[in-house]
Amino acid sequence: MRFISEKARKQGVIFIRFDKDAPPEVKSSSEGIVVTVKDHILQQQVEITAELLTLSAGMTAEDTGELSGIMKLNRNPEGFFIEAHVKLRPVDMPSEGVFLCGTAHGPKLISETIAQSQAAASRATTFLAKDEIKLSAITAKVDTDHCVKCLTCVRSCPFGVPVFNTETKVIEINEAICHGCGVCAGVCPRQAIQLSFYEDDQIACKIDALMEAVPVRLMP
Ligand code: SF4
Ligand code: SF4
Numbered sequence: 001m002r003f004i005s006e007k008a009r010k011q012g013v014i015f016i017r018f019d020k021d022a023p024p025e026v027k028s029s030s031e032g033i034v035v036t037v038k039d040h041i042l043q044q045q046v047e048i049t050a051e052l053l054t055l056s057a058g059m060t061a062e063d064t065g066e067l068s069g070i071m072k073l074n075r076n077p078e079g080f081f082i083e084a085h086v087k088l089r090p091v092d093m094p095s096e097g098v099f100l101c102g103t104a105h106g107p108k109l110i111s112e113t114i115a116q117s118q119a120a121a122s123r124a125t126t127f128l129a130k131d132e133i134k135l136s137a138i139t140a141k142v143d144t145d146h147c148v149k150c151l152t153c154v155r156s157c158p159f160g161v162p163v164f165n166t167e168t169k170v171i172e173i174n175e176a177i178c179h180g181c182g183v184c185a186g187v188c189p190r191q192a193i194q195l196s197f198y199e200d201d202q203i204a205c206k207i208d209a210l211m212e213a214v215p216v217r218l219m220p
Contacts, residue, residue: 004109016046026053059107071095072160080106091120095159096179099123138180138196144170146192153184153193 005015017040018024024037035048061079068075073093074082081104084092091099099120102113127133142153142162153162153171161178162171173184173193185193191200 017041059103061104064104071098072158073098076106078106080104091116091123096177097127135176136180138198139175139178140173140180140182140184140193140195141175142171142173143192143194146190147171148190148192150189152187152189156187157184 009015016037018037019040022038024035027034027036029049031049033050033053035050035053037046037048038044039046061075064073064075064079064081067073068081072095076082081093081100083090083100083105084094091101093100101116101120102108105116108116140161147170149164149169149171151164151171154164158181159177159179162173162184164170165172180195182195182198185191185195185198194200
């Protein structure tokens with residue numbers, strides 16, 4: 001959208017921002033339509049006489065909050081959903097198997113929406129076309145003997161994976177949907193969560209080996 005506004009400016013379009021509390025006023029006169037608005041940079045009233053007034057309503061993301069909470073989808077400050085990576089994964093959401101297109105992503109032209117929808121459909125097809133999907137082997141596991149059920153991992157996981165099973169009274173992590181990010185292992189106050197291939201002992205050994213390899217120079 002920024003490029004479109006730049007192109008419009010180069011062709012002579014003038015954009016004027018106004019304060020929400022002081023919206024533009026429109027009056028009809030013998031010379032035509034007169035729009036009066038306070039320019040927020042000049043801090044002065046600007047009067048524009050026009051032959052034609054066209055209204056274009058803005059777009060807001062008012063109903064994304066509930067879906068974002070249920071599916072753990074990231075949103076920007078304006079409430080639109082955010083892609084996993086703007087260049088490398090432009091139609092993927094951070095949650096696996098969820099794809100993004102159209103105005104869920106932000107206001108855009110219909111041509112952009114169609115192109116993005118086709119890209120999202122193609123990405124979804126890459127999963128649906130497979131008989132099997134390989135998952136990452138790096139997942140979190142809970143040692144239920146050491147868990148004190150503080151629920152810190154439940155609150156911290158960005159993907160909502162750990163759950164407290166009310167019947168068995170233990171924390172459960174579904175390895176099929178765990179992203180292996182390690183957040184839960186880092187925040188667990190009891191070190192009751194370990195990440196496969198990145199267990200605490202393995203990390204400690206690597207740090208020890210690294211420190212042995214680095215010559216330590218004592219300052220006089
Ligand atoms: S953060 Fe650790 S101790 Fe707390 S509920 Fe999760 S696994 Fe148990
Ligand atoms: S490793 Fe990451 S995705 Fe998996 S349960 Fe822990 S915080 Fe959630």
